[in-house]
Amino acid sequence: MHGPATVGWLLVALCALTGAYCVLRAKGTDGARREDAGGEALMGFGMAAMAVPSVWTWQPLPPAVTAAAFAALFTALLARELGLLLLRWRRDGRRGARPCVHLHHVTGALAMAYMSLAMAAAFAGTGGAAGPAAHGTGTGGIPVLTGALLVYFAGYALWNGAQLIPSPAGAPATAGAGAGVAFGPACAVIHQPGVTAGCRLAMSTAMFTMLLTL
Numbered sequence: 001m002h003g004p005a006t007v008g009w010l011l012v013a014l015c016a017l018t019g020a021y022c023v024l025r026a027k028g029t030d031g032a033r034r035e036d037a038g039g040e041a042l043m044g045f046g047m048a049a050m051a052v053p054s055v056w057t058w059q060p061l062p063p064a065v066t067a068a069a070f071a072a073l074f075t076a077l078l079a080r081e082l083g084l085l086l087l088r089w090r091r092d093g094r095r096g097a098r099p100c101v102h103l104h105h106v107t108g109a110l111a112m113a114y115m116s117l118a119m120a121a122a123f124a125g126t127g128g129a130a131g132p133a134a135h136g137t138g139t140g141g142i143p144v145l146t147g148a149l150l151v152y153f154a155g156y157a158l159w160n161g162a163q164l165i166p167s168p169a170g171a172p173a174t175a176g177a178g179a180g181v182a183f184g185p186a187c188a189v190i191h192q193p194g195v196t197a198g199c200r201l202a203m204s205t206a207m208f209t210m211l212l213t214l
Helices: 005-027 031-051 063-092 099-125 143-163 185-190 193-213
Strands: none
Touching (some): 063 099
16 A cells, blocks of 8 residues: 555554454354454455555566456455345345444445555556555545545444443443353453454554555
8 A cells, every 4th residue: 555664564464463353253153243254354354465565566566457456356355245235135134134234344345446446547547657656645546435435434443442432330231242152262252242343443443544545
């Protein structure tokens, strides 16, 4: 991505760790929750790969080609998430389909595909070279769409951050709090709602940062 290399490597570490956590979460559950965790793991690893600074200066592969490859990857992920969303809607309707969670996955895949396409267009406009015209100043994209995505992911990060605030004593447990208990203490910790909310907070913050560098 555009911007300082230090920020890029921090994003790599953050997204890779959240992706690994989602893999562990997927192993301890099944059904719709497993699909959700798998989609988030793919998104995390894809974002980590895209944030690696050296990917955009690797000489054998022009940056425009790299950006186009990421666009294809995230477009495929977007198609997967849309397919799962439609499948769940047809299967469950509004009952237990967790449409808000899956719509967020669709939005995330759309945002990453959009950023990849914007970068591919920027690199193509500079002759495919990763020079000052393409780095540091950003690619711009479509300002209105970029702004809308920034507002969305900022709001989603704040909402997940609010889930980490301790509940008053005696408050009912969050739905799904006991998920994974049957798989052992470590798995029970992985499936705690607060840990999942923290993972989504990290992913949303990383997405917000990547959009800022656009």
